[in-house]
Amino acid sequence: MSENEEFVREFLVESAENLDQLDQDLVALEENPRDPKRLASIFRTVHTIKGTSGFFGFAKLGAITHSGEHLLGQLRDGTIELSDRVTGALLTLVDAVRSILEEIEKTGCEGDSDFRELSQTLASVAEEAAAVQQASNSSAIVVTRLNALPVAQPTVPQAVQPQATTPLPAATAIPLTIAQSAPAESPHVEPKPTQPVVATPIAQRKASAPVVGEASIRVDVGLLGSLVDLVGELVLARNQLQSTVNADRPDVLNRPDLLKSDLLKSDLLKSDLLKSDLLKRPDLLKRPDLLKVVQRIHAVTGGLQSAVMKTRMQPIDQVLSKFPRIVRDLAVTCGKEVLLFIDGADTELDRSLIETIRDPLTHLVRNAVDHGIEPAAVRTSKGKPPAGRLSLRAFHESGRVTIEIKDDGGGIPVEAVRAKAIAKGLIGADEAGSLSDEQVLQFIFEPGFSTAAAVTDVSGRGVGMDVVKTNIEAIGGTVDISSQRDAGTTVRVRVPLTLAIIPALIVTCAGQRFAIPQAYVRELIALRAGLSVAVEGLAGAPVMRVRGRLTPLVFLNALLDLSVQPSGQSPLSGTVVIVRVDDYEFGLVVEGIASSGDIVVKPIAGLIVSLGFYAGATVMGDGAVVLILDPRGIAQMEMIPTRPDHEHASDASTPTPDQQPRYLLCETVLGRQIALPLEDVSRLEIFSPAQCEQAVGRTVVHRSGRLTALADIDDMLEGVSNKRSWQGLQVGAASSLTAVILAESLGDVGLRVKRIVEVVQSQSPLNCAFCAAGVLGTIAIGGRATEVIDVRSLIPGSPTVPNAPSLSEVSA
Amino acid sequence: MSAVVSMMSQSGLTRVESDCPAPATQRFCAFLVAGRVFAVDAARVTEVLRGQLLTPVPQAHPALRGLLNLRGRIVPAIDMRLRLGFDAAPVDASHTNIIATVAGEYFSLMVDTIVDVIEIPVAAIEQPTADSEDPSRDSVAAVYAAPGGLIYLLDVDQLLAGISDTGFERNMR
Numbered sequence: 001m002s003e004n005e006e007f008v009r010e011f012l013v014e015s016a017e018n019l020d021q022l023d024q025d026l027v028a029l030e031e032n033p034r035d036p037k038r039l040a041s042i043f044r045t046v047h048t049i050k051g052t053s054g055f056f057g058f059a060k061l062g063a064i065t066h067s068g069e070h071l072l073g074q075l076r077d078g079t080i081e082l083s084d085r086v087t088g089a090l091l092t093l094v095d096a097v098r099s100i101l102e103e104i105e106k107t108g109c110e111g112d113s114d115f116r117e118l119s120q121t122l123a124s125v126a127e128e129a130a131a132v133q134q135a136s137n138s139s140a141i142v143v144t145r146l147n148a149l150p151v152a153q154p155t156v157p158q159a160v161q162p163q164a165t166t167p168l169p170a171a172t173a174i175p176l177t178i179a180q181s182a183p184a185e186s187p188h189v190e191p192k193p194t195q196p197v198v199a200t201p202i203a204q205r206k207a208s209a210p211v212v213g214e215a216s217i218r219v220d221v222g223l224l225g226s227l228v229d230l231v232g233e234l235v236l237a238r239n240q241l242q243s244t245v246n247a248d249r250p251d252v253l254n255r256p257d258l259l260k261s262d263l264l265k266s267d268l269l270k271s272d273l274l275k276s277d278l279l280k281r282p283d284l285l286k287r288p289d290l291l292k293v294v295q296r297i298h299a300v301t302g303g304l305q306s307a308v309m310k311t312r313m314q315p316i317d318q319v320l321s322k323f324p325r326i327v328r329d330l331a332v333t334c335g336k337e338v339l340l341f342i343d344g345a346d347t348e349l350d351r352s353l354i355e356t357i358r359d360p361l362t363h364l365v366r367n368a369v370d371h372g373i374e375p376a377a378v379r380t381s382k383g384k385p386p387a388g389r390l391s392l393r394a395f396h397e398s399g400r401v402t403i404e405i406k407d408d409g410g411g412i413p414v415e416a417v418r419a420k421a422i423a424k425g426l427i428g429a430d431e432a433g434s435l436s437d438e439q440v441l442q443f444i445f446e447p448g449f450s451t452a453a454a455v456t457d458v459s460g461r462g463v464g465m466d467v468v469k470t471n472i473e474a475i476g477g478t479v480d481i482s483s484q485r486d487a488g489t490t491v492r493v494r495v496p497l498t499l500a501i502i503p504a505l506i507v508t509c510a511g512q513r514f515a516i517p518q519a520y521v522r523e524l525i526a527l528r529a530g531l532s533v534a535v536e537g538l539a540g541a542p543v544m545r546v547r548g549r550l551t552p553l554v555f556l557n558a559l560l561d562l563s564v565q566p567s568g569q570s571p572l573s574g575t576v577v578i579v580r581v582d583d584y585e586f587g588l589v590v591e592g593i594a595s596s597g598d599i600v601v602k603p604i605a606g607l608i609v610s611l612g613f614y615a616g617a618t619v620m621g622d623g624a625v626v627l628i629l630d631p632r633g634i635a636q637m638e639m640i641p642t643r644p645d646h647e648h649a650s651d652a653s654t655p656t657p658d659q660q661p662r663y664l665l666c667e668t669v670l671g672r673q674i675a676l677p678l679e680d681v682s683r684l685e686i687f688s689p690a691q692c693e694q695a696v697g698r699t700v701v702h703r704s705g706r707l708t709a710l711a712d713i714d715d716m717l718e719g720v721s722n723k724r725s726w727q728g729l730q731v732g733a734a735s736s737l738t739a740v741i742l743a744e745s746l747g748d749v750g751l752r753v754k755r756i757v758e759v760v761q762s763q764s765p766l767n768c769a770f771c772a773a774g775v776l777g778t779i780a781i782g783g784r785a786t787e788v789i790d791v792r793s794l795i796p797g798s799p800t801v802p803n804a805p806s807l808s809e810v811s812a
Numbered sequence: 813m814s815a816v817v818s819m820m821s822q823s824g825l826t827r828v829e830s831d832c833p834a835p836a837t838q839r840f841c842a843f844l845v846a847g848r849v850f851a852v853d854a855a856r857v858t859e860v861l862r863g864q865l866l867t868p869v870p871q872a873h874p875a876l877r878g879l880l881n882l883r884g885r886i887v888p889a890i891d892m893r894l895r896l897g898f899d900a901a902p903v904d905a906s907h908t909n910i911i912a913t914v915a916g917e918y919f920s921l922m923v924d925t926i927v928d929v930i931e932i933p934v935a936a937i938e939q940p941t942a943d944s945e946d947p948s949r950d951s952v953a954a955v956y957a958a959p960g961g962l963i964y965l966l967d968v969d970q971l972l973a974g975i976s977d978t979g980f981e982r983n984m985r
Contacts, residue, residue: 233884512868560870602886604879605917607975611871617879617886625867625879625886
């Protein structure tokens with residue numbers, strides 16, 4: 001890189017920062033037009049760019065910044081007043097400067113866009129504003145003069161487009177009462193002269209922050225990255241050093257409290273134990289300073305590590321500071337008044353994450369202004385203040401960063417979303433009625449749900465919400481949305497602090513260690529035979545009752561196909577790690593817990609990630625590589641069913657004698673609770689609709705080489721009482737089908753249910769007084785009368801054909 | 813050859829020089845797998861390590877023997893015996909890791925022992941004969957008839973592609 005190039009580069013980096021500051025300053029100036037400090041800062045910035053561009057010979061940049069400087073000079077001198085037009089023109093200038101700088105960065109020269117009009121606009125705005133100032137007593141004259149003036153023309157950021165050079169539309173007639181300012185959104189935005197735009201004050205709670213970061217230097221990101229890597233290695237080397245020393249002195253050096261006291265002079269040394277120990281290592285006796293050095297290296301390395309890791313952290317302000325400008329422009333375009341409040345801009349998170357959340361947050365803010373907040377007239381008629389409030393709040397919460405985007409707009413019309421979900425076939429009409437508003441709101445995250453124009457017109461939100469969710473989830477974050485009609489919408493985005501270091505639980509399985517990110521871990525349960533926690537087997541689908549809830553279990557050794565140690569662990573020993581992924585939990589059964597602590601996440605080769613079990617790897621203190629498990633991937637692989645969080649806990653906790661019959665409690669698609677005798681159940685499976693095929697009026701799925709007919713339990717019961725055979729499934733657009741696979745003696749049949757509630761042991765006898773076709777009787781479960789299904793009567797032919805009837809017989 | 817090996821085993825860690833090759837010849841890093849001599853482009857090799865601690869990756873391709881820690885970097889190790897279709901080495905057999913780069917990622921090729929870095933005249937590199945029975949055929953890019961016998965020249969990218977193939981059925985429960 002030549003010296004000149006280097007200077008230009010520096011100029012570009014510096015100017016980019018200055019332009020961001022300019023955006024903020026200009027928007028803040030609107031609020032407080034006579035703030036001399038702000039004005040001076042803006043003037044200085046534009047002047048600097050002008051001066052430097054002259055130095056490098058960037059003529060266009062020099063010309064437009066000169067015009068801008070002139071306008072600013074008048075503002076500063078008080079000859080003109082700040083109006084929306086003036087601000088609009090200045091913001092357009094900032095965009096133009098930015099586009100030229102981008103061009104310089106890419107090509108090294110200014111590009112061939114024509115910015116003369118902008119210069120003219122800036123000049124005319126200055127003149128016009130001066131005229132307004134002078135003629136404030138005789139406005140009639142000004143109206144005629146103004147009509148001949150051009151409006152601030154939006155400058156195209158992508159300056160190469162030919163539109164940028166098309167001549168200005170001949171002076172648009174604008175009455176003086178309209179404070180028109182065309183934002184630099186897009187060249188296609190038509191000015192809307194008929195829509196009165198009222199001033200859009202934008203409040204920023206952030207007090208006028210110091211303009212320059214005095215005590216900071218610019219460091220190359222790559223250099224920072226290698227610094228982080230080097231420190232990581234240093235930490236490993238330190239750990240190895242410690243374990244080398246400790247290996248010979250396990251009793252003493254594993255006890256830091258002893259080390260702190262001057263060990264070698266202490267009375268402990270006289271103890272026989274230590275003497276014998278030290279005798280093995282006479283060198284240590286001679287060099288007590290070695291231990292002290294190890295201690296110091298330990299402390300210094302730890303401090304170094306945390307300091308270096310801090311360099312990766314950046315305030316979220318980097319993203320949030322762009323929003324005053326974005327919100328202002330949007331508000332002007334939409335003809336709305338929006339007050340923006342930003343809180344917690346100094347909340348820090350990892351650099352790489354800041355980049356990732358930028359687009360999703362921008363999207364959410366746009367949504368809030370565009371669709372959430374109503375126009376002033378509508379708001380007034382609803383009895384709200386005419387200016388909408390949009391608040392952005394960032395804060396640390398239990399080791400994560402939460403960003404809250406809250407508006408006080410019209411909220412999301414839940415009924416419209418519900419109707420659209422039904423129309424799009426995402427849920428059945430009957431099913432939709434039973435969903436809570438919160439569950440319905442989740443549909444706006446469905447891909448494709450958003451793009452339909454009809455929905456955006458009605459419901460407002462939803463454009464690209466699936467992308468927002470996908471992006472946030474990709475970095476281990478979550479998106480929650482809550483909305484209240486006419487009260488507004490709140491979106492909460494939660495992201496981890498950093499991706500590089502995470503707290504993790506190190507578990508063991510078949511002699512190998514694995515790490516589980518703590519973010520997923522809910523609780524640990526020791527599994528021992530004879531304890532009250534019981535694993536209930538549903539032939540191949542083990543479940544465990546955790547606080548009255550049925551939680552599916554995944555045995556890590558079986559999942560990873562690891563042979564169990566020959567020492568012969570009984571299947572009911574080990575630890576259950578209750579893992580939560582989104583809204584559902586499952587238990588990961590491991591041998592034991594080795595440790596817990598922060599681990600440095602290292603990337604692993606794509607061919608290992610694609611296995612689906614692992615999210616990465618880490619290097620332990622002893623230098624060994626440990627794989628990090630990916631609970632989300634495991635859940636998907638094991639087809640763990642989604643279970644809503646608010647499910648009621650079972651109260652059947654008292655142990656009952658084994659001879660009591662056990663039932664599988666399910667909720668049907670129509671919402672009734674039924675019980676199936678457990679001996680009729682083979683296992684539970686989840687199918688995706690894609691697996692289902694239609695054959696001879698039935699719905700069938702391939703299951704390990706066999707065809708299994710699926711039927712809806714509601715339909716079967718209705719069919720039995722109406723003396724007709726059951727039909728195929730209405731698969732609809734459900735994302736998955738939960739099916740109870742019946743015992744083999746009943747044929748290859750699966751009953752589709754909405755969800756599995758739990759396995760219960762009936763304490764009340766079967767009441768046969770209320771039996772009906774297909775129903776054996778009723779039992780009371782949790783105080784609720786529950787029908788016990790007579791599975792045999794539902795399956796044609798099964799009582800007479802003891803061996804499994806083939807599918808053709810069933811359908812015959 | 814034996815001198816080179818013993819020198820390498822003494823140092824434990826040897827950096828293979830990869831100077832600019834003369835136009836007429838190309839440098840290859842030759843190694844032994846199950847008694848046969850194979851070689852990979854020396855420009856792709858960054859270093860050679862002796863016996864490293866491996867962390868197995870359950871459910872991965874059998875030839876992916878595990879992960880090793882290369883100064884803080886996680887490197888997958890490929891058992892060249894299994895990858896090239898030979899029987900697994902005896903449990904107590906020693907092996908050597910050849911660290912190679914593929915598309916910016918590091919991989920370790922676990923071989924029986926390293927032979928030498930050899931210069932092969934480009935003109936003498938021949939197309940492999942179509943021996944469909946040979947399981948190592950898919951990654952053998954060329955052969956060179958050295959005075960002492962055939963040297964099979966391997967395509968490093970192909971070695972990995974064979975492992976990332978979806979053809980490997982995961983053992984689903």
